[in-house]
Amino acid sequence: MGNSEYRKTIDYILDLIRGGMLQVGDKLPTERSISEKLGISRNTVREALRGLEILGIVNGKQGSGNYLTDNISESIAKAMDVMLLMNRTSKEEICSFRRSMEKTVCSYLIGRGCSNENKLNIVAALNRLKESEGTSENSIADRDFHYSLIYATENSFWITFMNAVSEVYMRWIDNFLITADHSIQMLLQESHEKMVQGIITGDTEFCLKAIDSHYDIIENGF
Amino acid sequence: MGNSEYRKTIDYILDLIRGGMLQVGDKLPTERSISEKLGISRNTVREALRGLEILGIVNGKQGSGNYLTDNISESIAKAMDVMLLMNRTSKEEICSFRRSMEKTVCSYLIGRGCSNENKLNIVAALNRLKESEGTSENSIADRDFHYSLIYATENSFWITFMNAVSEVYMRWIDNFLITADHSIQMLLQESHEKMVQGIITGDTEFCLKAIDSHYDIIENGF
Numbered sequence: 001m002g003n004s005e006y007r008k009t010i011d012y013i014l015d016l017i018r019g020g021m022l023q024v025g026d027k028l029p030t031e032r033s034i035s036e037k038l039g040i041s042r043n044t045v046r047e048a049l050r051g052l053e054i055l056g057i058v059n060g061k062q063g064s065g066n067y068l069t070d071n072i073s074e075s076i077a078k079a080m081d082v083m084l085l086m087n088r089t090s091k092e093e094i095c096s097f098r099r100s101m102e103k104t105v106c107s108y109l110i111g112r113g114c115s116n117e118n119k120l121n122i123v124a125a126l127n128r129l130k131e132s133e134g135t136s137e138n139s140i141a142d143r144d145f146h147y148s149l150i151y152a153t154e155n156s157f158w159i160t161f162m163n164a165v166s167e168v169y170m171r172w173i174d175n176f177l178i179t180a181d182h183s184i185q186m187l188l189q190e191s192h193e194k195m196v197q198g199i200i201t202g203d204t205e206f207c208l209k210a211i212d213s214h215y216d217i218i219e220n221g222f
Numbered sequence: 223m224g225n226s227e228y229r230k231t232i233d234y235i236l237d238l239i240r241g242g243m244l245q246v247g248d249k250l251p252t253e254r255s256i257s258e259k260l261g262i263s264r265n266t267v268r269e270a271l272r273g274l275e276i277l278g279i280v281n282g283k284q285g286s287g288n289y290l291t292d293n294i295s296e297s298i299a300k301a302m303d304v305m306l307l308m309n310r311t312s313k314e315e316i317c318s319f320r321r322s323m324e325k326t327v328c329s330y331l332i333g334r335g336c337s338n339e340n341k342l343n344i345v346a347a348l349n350r351l352k353e354s355e356g357t358s359e360n361s362i363a364d365r366d367f368h369y370s371l372i373y374a375t376e377n378s379f380w381i382t383f384m385n386a387v388s389e390v391y392m393r394w395i396d397n398f399l400i401t402a403d404h405s406i407q408m409l410l411q412e413s414h415e416k417m418v419q420g421i422i423t424g425d426t427e428f429c430l431k432a433i434d435s436h437y438d439i440i441e442n443g444f
Contacts, residue, residue, distance in 0.1 A: 047269045050269045072305055078277060082277060083294055088292060093377045093378060100327075157302070157311040160310070
């Protein structure tokens with residue numbers, strides 16, 4: 001059972017994807033047929049498919065086979081979890097990264113222009129967030145608001161990656177939001193509104209300042 | 223062979239890491255001992271270890287066992303490759319992301335301050351890049367220069383992630399640099415110098431403009 005057979009199986013699947021023969025949602029060839037086709041043991045084929053599952057490309061459903069899927073941000077989030085676990089990074093580093101990323105996203109939206117549709121989505125998310133204050137929906141509304149900024153970039157690479165960062169980050173923020181008192185909620189909401197105002201009016205400096213005050217509040221509370 | 227046994231094996235290894243019993247470079251318990259300890263088949267244990275290999279946490283050396291490793295940026299790069307393969311992202315999106323990231327990194331360095339040691343490293347990398355023009359070392363020197371900016375953030379999460387982005391990106395840029403003529407090389411070098419000048423003098427606007435002109439040259443050449 002060599003490493004190269006493992007690789008061969010993975011390459012076979014990737015070739016099917018590359019060739020367009022396999023799309024997200026499609027069922028993969030059975031383990032047996034791959035094993036026969038490549039002359040590789042079923043154990044190795046199964047290992048390789050599990051590897052692809054970890055990468056977020058394959059979803060194995062018990063009793064029904066393997067399906068092509070698209071959970072790449074989940075697998076990046078998993079890698080981040082492992083980094084945290086191994087002390088290769090810290091909560092502080094990820095928070096600082098996220099603050100910078102949000103600044104980048106907003107500068108990008110202001111610099112490159114943000115479509116009216118995206119502006120409306122951002123404002124709608126801001127309003128839902130306002131209405132959710134004090135309810136159990138608050139942390140989801142908060143996540144959706146920050147997502148709405150990233151989605152407005154219309155860059156799927158950015159969206160996938162930031163979804164992964166958010167997945168890890170949101171565990172901390174959820175905790176913070178649940179315990180935050182009304183005055184902190186008001187300050188957060190004020191900074192959310194100013195961020196949006198900066199995007200709408202195209203005032204980068206104003207927007208970045210609002211992001212800084214937003215993350216200052218959160219990081220002080222962590 | 224249930225999914226839960228696979229999970230159990232992974233959790234067992236992660237617990238060893240969490241508890242500090244396993245550090246980067248250490249040899250993992252043998253597949254047999256894990257299998258006996260958890261009462262799980264060796265095939266499942268092996269599958270789980272291969273999964274951790276894909277995540278960049280375990281390195282299996284033929285005939286010698288499995289070692290704890292730290293190839294997380296490689297595994298993120300692999301996930302990016304898959305996204306490209308599945309048309310979930312494009313060269314354009316990754317380039318645009320990278321341009322924005324470099325702006326974020328430089329704004330961060332200027333805003334938060336960059337230590338003298340890091341400034342010296344950046345200048346040294348710039349000088350090596352200048353000297354390498356026209357030689358086969360040029361694309362490595364170019365990568366090292368851009369790395370020196372990211373390293374100056376001293377944020378390991380950022381470094382790990384950008385290493386992954388660079389790994390994918392550099393394949394394109396290498397190709398570009400090899401074929402670029404002297405006038406393009408001069409323009410690139412000028413923008414590199416201006417970026418550094420902006421960082422040293424703390425002039426964000428000047429620096430960001432230089433980054434834009436740098437990536438405009440590259441993206442026009444792609």
